[in-house]
Amino acid sequence: MEYDNEMAVSFKAIGENEAFARTVVSAFILGLDPCVREMNDIKTAVSEAVTNSIIHGYDNKEGIVRMWCGICQATVYIEVTDEGKGIEDIALAMEPLYTGRPDMERSGLGFTIMQSFMDDVKVESAVGKGTRVFMVKEIGKPEQE
Amino acid sequence: MDISFERHKNCLVVSVLGDIDHHFADLAKTAIDNEAVKTGVKNIVFDLSHVDFMDSAGIGMIIGRYKYTLNKGGLTAVAGLSENLKKIMMLSGLYRIIKIYDSVEDAAKAV
Secondary structure (H helix, E strand, O other), X not given: OOOOEEEEEEEEOOOHHHHHHXXXXXXXXXXXXXXXXXXXXXXXXXXXXXXXXXXXXXXXXXXXXXXXXXXXXXXXXXXXXXXOOOOOXXXXXXXXXXXXXXXXXXXXXXXXXXXXXXXXXXXXXXXXXXXXXXXXXXXXXXXXX | OOEEEEEEOOEEEEEEEOOEOHHHHHHHHHHHHHHHHHHOOOEXXXXXXXXXXEOHXXXXXXXXXXXXXHHOOOOEEEEOOOHHHHHHHHHHOHXXXXXXXXXXXXXXXXX
């Protein structure tokens, strides 16, 4: 697929960079003139994916999170990748309210939010190798009830 | 971390300024718990009127404080939600156990 525009950033897997990731994506997609709701949906989905990489992928230990973003016409494509421990059971991890870290007061809603706020979410993971979350959202589409 | 506390009778009002993500929530949880223990209150009201962004970490933070107040025989409430925050609250189902008020004054009176 040929994109009209693309960007990629890599950053350390630390909590401070959750806001950085949201800000970078927001700035990148600004040219598509998203409404407040669309901007918030994308920022929230990015925040969830990056947080997952930091606290689940890397267990809050050292690592690098890579984020790629592409634009094709009015559609935004986002990929968040880590080389952390990976997900053993993706279907279980994506179940609403499931959390792999009950000790951290996590709500278990990360993937549910990504799926609700974006048009499409795909997750690929290999134990010991890492996880790739790929998300798509079209800008300017009426919100579904 | 932009968080401040105010005590209204038996209620701790927690005012947050800025984004609530995992990084913020991790720090805020400890600060709120310490303040709740110090003041001995049984109710907690979150003033989120100055929060533009909250992800699922905020839901986890509120649920944690809900459990705390429940153990004390009290309540947790939230006030001043933007449309984005309302959307997260609805999606999480949190509105079923935590009351949402337009203003902190309304929430503090009700709890």
